[in-house]
Amino acid sequence: MTNNSLIVIYILAGISIGFILASIVFYKLILIKYNKDELTGLLYYSSFRKIVSEKSKNRSKNILLIIDIDNFKQYNQYSYLNGDAAIVFFSNCLIEATNKNYICGRYRIGDEFGIIIPSNNTKEIKIFISKLQEKLIVNSKLAKNKYYQSISFSYGFEILSNKLWVADIGREAEEMLRNNKSIKLLKNFKEIDIEERNDIKDKNNNDIYNILNHCCPEK
Numbered sequence: 001m002t003n004n005s006l007i008v009i010y011i012l013a014g015i016s017i018g019f020i021l022a023s024i025v026f027y028k029l030i031l032i033k034y035n036k037d038e039l040t041g042l043l044y045y046s047s048f049r050k051i052v053s054e055k056s057k058n059r060s061k062n063i064l065l066i067i068d069i070d071n072f073k074q075y076n077q078y079s080y081l082n083g084d085a086a087i088v089f090f091s092n093c094l095i096e097a098t099n100k101n102y103i104c105g106r107y108r109i110g111d112e113f114g115i116i117i118p119s120n121n122t123k124e125i126k127i128f129i130s131k132l133q134e135k136l137i138v139n140s141k142l143a144k145n146k147y148y149q150s151i152s153f154s155y156g157f158e159i160l161s162n163k164l165w166v167a168d169i170g171r172e173a174e175e176m177l178r179n180n181k182s183i184k185l186l187k188n189f190k191e192i193d194i195e196e197r198n199d200i201k202d203k204n205n206n207d208i209y210n211i212l213n214h215c216c217p218e219k
Contacts, residue, residue, distance in 0.1 A: 037106050039084060040091035048105025048114050056160040056169050061120030064160050065128070066173045067094070069111040070152045070184065082147065087111060089148050093139055097131040114170075120159050129155065154180040 035047040043051070055062045069090055076083035094113060098104055107114035117124050132153075140148040156176030160169070 040088060040106065041095070042091055042113070043103070043105030045106045045108055045114075048103070048107065051103055051105075052114070052116065052160065052169060055116060060118070062160045063117040063119060063122070063125065063157055064170055064173050065115040065117060065125060065155060065157045066107055066170065066177050067113045067115070067132075067153050067155045068177055068181065070154055070181070072111040075147060078147070086147060086151065089139070089143065089145075090136075090151060090153075093132060093135040096139075097128060097135045102128075116160075122157070125155075125157055154184060156180060 035043055037044050042048075052064055055064075069086070072083065072086070075086040090111075091113070094104060094115075098115065101118050103116040105114050106112070115128070117128065136148075136151055140151065154177055156173040156178070158170070158172035158176070
């Protein structure tokens, strides 16, 4: 075999290896693209849920944190574009507040988000929540948007463990989230006057209004 033949073989081999490596990189980019939500850059719920399920089977402890933007309807009432902008703003704050080893994604649809914290120490949650609140305050001032300045959130969490039924994963966190939102609603309801209460009655289910009014009689 001549030297020229060897050179040709080496060149062809190099091209083949380069093509394979490029294909692998392209495949990974495709996976990233289709596993992430275009609006926020976070994992789709289906992708995030799959990771949560896998983490729950591992012996290593992980915390599932679920976050929900409070009173999100008020942003959509102005316009759906404004609602999307609020979600993007909140997502950016969320990304800035997370550590590199955290995993973030959309949770279900709408204004819920999920975070996997690789720890079983609940103090990590307090640290993260403080960071997120700080980012919301700082970034809302920089954005100079009055709608962002009123953004608040509620959350719930659970330490992931192997469940008998996959559907049970996240149930504790979701229940805690609902309870925390109810507590906030009750607290806010105590402070408002009769006109504002009637406004809530007009916009929400009358049964909810009656329960809240019974728990927190008008001053």
